[in-house]
Amino acid sequence: MATLGFGIIGCGNISAVHAQALEHIKGAKLVAVADVRQENADKMADEYGAVAYTDYKAMLEREDVHAVSLCVPSGMRVEIAADCAAAGKHILSEKPLEVSTERIDQILEATDKHQVYLGCIFQSRYSDDSQRIREALDAGRFGELVLGDAYIKWYRSPEYYASGAWRGTRKLDGGGCLMNQGIHQIDLLQWFMGPVKTVQAQTTRRLHKGLEVEDLATAMLEFQSGAFGVIEGSTAIWPGHPARIEVHGSEGSAVLEDGKLRQWQFSERQEADSEVEAALHEESALGSGAGDPLASLKIEGHLRNIRDFVQSIAQGKEPVLNGREGRHAVELIEAIYQAADTGKPVHINQQW
Ligand SMILES: NC(=O)c1ccc[n+]([C@@H]2O[C@H](COP(=O)([O-])OP(=O)(O)OC[C@H]3O[C@@H](n4cnc5c(N)ncnc54)[C@H](O)[C@@H]3O)[C@@H](O)[C@H]2O)c1
Missing domain, CATH: 3.40.50.720 (NAD(P)-binding Rossmann-like Domain)
Structure with a gap:
């Protein structure tokens, strides 16, 4: 064809x-x-x-x-x-x-x-800087992975939730600030840090009290590698801040904000790092979903x-x-909801 x-x-x-x-x-x-x-x-x-x-x-x-x-x-x-x-x-x-x-x-x-x-x-996996982190991980530049975090401190207005009957419902949205908004960063975090072993979590409705789903969530993770991690997600924080991913290892650290690298440090520096370092303060070419869902809908x-x-x-x-790759983030978010509902750690033992 x-x-x-x-x-x-x-x-x-x-x-x-x-x-x-x-x-x-x-x-x-x-x-x-x-x-x-x-x-x-x-x-x-x-x-x-x-x-x-x-x-x-x-x-x-x-x-x-x-x-x-x-x-x-x-x-x-x-x-x-x-x-x-x-x-x-x-x-x-x-x-x-x-x-x-x-x-x-x-x-x-x-x-x-x-x-x-x-x-x-x-x-989000396709931004140049996300790909750079993945390549550095594949090349072993971070050493032993120690800590990986995702912070999604966003704002969504009551008008946003009212704009579609399906929004903020368990049945059709599946969840709130994690399943709908934070899932991009949660997917990235897992793509960088690998499968998760254990999850502890809490969720609540802090601002959008009428919703069926959470607008605030925190989770503590242990990855299969032995590294730890934290996820903080919200759609109740005004005016909303850039979504942030941090990857820290024994030999290097990287911080990504709205798809743009803000920190890039390795114990063994390479020549090509200067290009990344020179661009650390540039504006993100991707839109930010921090306060406005439509602002992040750039096509690149x-x-x-x-x-x-x-x-x-x-x-x-x-x-x-593919589908099996796309499933990982939903599996983790489900475990976070289960841990929050039961108040107990959930051993998900993801195997890829
Ligand atoms: N990748 C991203 O950054 C991103 C951004 C926004 C939305 N999304 C995802 O895209 C999906 C849609 O979100 P949206 O904001 O565009 O929603 P929306 O409500 O604006 O659009 C959904 C459309 O589906 C139509 N629809 C409903 N049932 C249908 C059916 N049976 N057959 C044909 N059409 C039907 C509705 O009439 C509506 O026009 C969601 O799953 C959301 O998570 C992804």
Whole structure:
């Protein structure tokens, strides 16, 4: 297949980023879009030269749709993904893959059964500086990992939660400041630090009292490596601060803020480090989700993430950021919720 035809299901906020990214990807083309709300589907179809559907199943009948971007609310993906897989379409899902590991496993079962690829969006992995940390880890530059932290001190207004009936609900959002907002940093933290062994946690509703889900959470982690870690997440802190990841080892430390390196220190300095050091105070090229969800919707991360997915499929290979990879963050967040609910440590013993 020379061109991978895309369909988008769910034409809300994030879908425009998929549509814009697809315009820049050689070998991919947006063909059709579907939304239960006719006006959303029509608007997107007009803007990007696609065909609009209100019933995604009708869209799946198109032979020129080979892959589908799933941009519906998080807890609505299982049934739709099963239909996509049965129709032989590859699936690229927004984060989180679904609202529980049980539901993610149903998606994996369907994609395995019908032999289609499942990719996940975690665009933060694709920033140059995130990749630099990963490469330094692979090269052993941090020495023994000691401590890894994620801080997501964000603000979301009552208007934000009121902007969609699914937001802040257990069933469709799956959780609050961790499952929806903090998941990007939690995914990064695990990508850097590896699987988690044990979790202790507490969660609460500090500001948004009417929600079913948490707007404040803290967790203490022990990684399989023996390193420790902390996660602090909130959507109740005004005005919101850059999301921060810290990776500390016996031979080096790195601090990332909104995808931009702020500290980069190793006991054995390399020549190429000067380029990173010179850029430590530059502004982040990625938007910040600290106070405004739409401000972080720049296309560069998605562009790289979706291009990677398209190229994998063109080569007949499973995407690197695949369904099993996308599952890790949800598994950890589930363990954090369980630890908070029971007040007891949860031994999740993730094995990758
Ligand atoms: N990667 C990121 O940074 C990022 C940012 C924002 C949102 N997201 C994720 O994207 C997903 C959507 O979020 P959003 O903010 O765009 O939500 P949204 O509410 O703005 O859009 C969801 C759209 O899905 C449509 N929809 C609902 N049920 C449908 C169905 N059965 N068939 C077709 N369309 C249907 C709705 O009408 C709506 O237009 C969420 O899972 C969210 O976590 C990711």
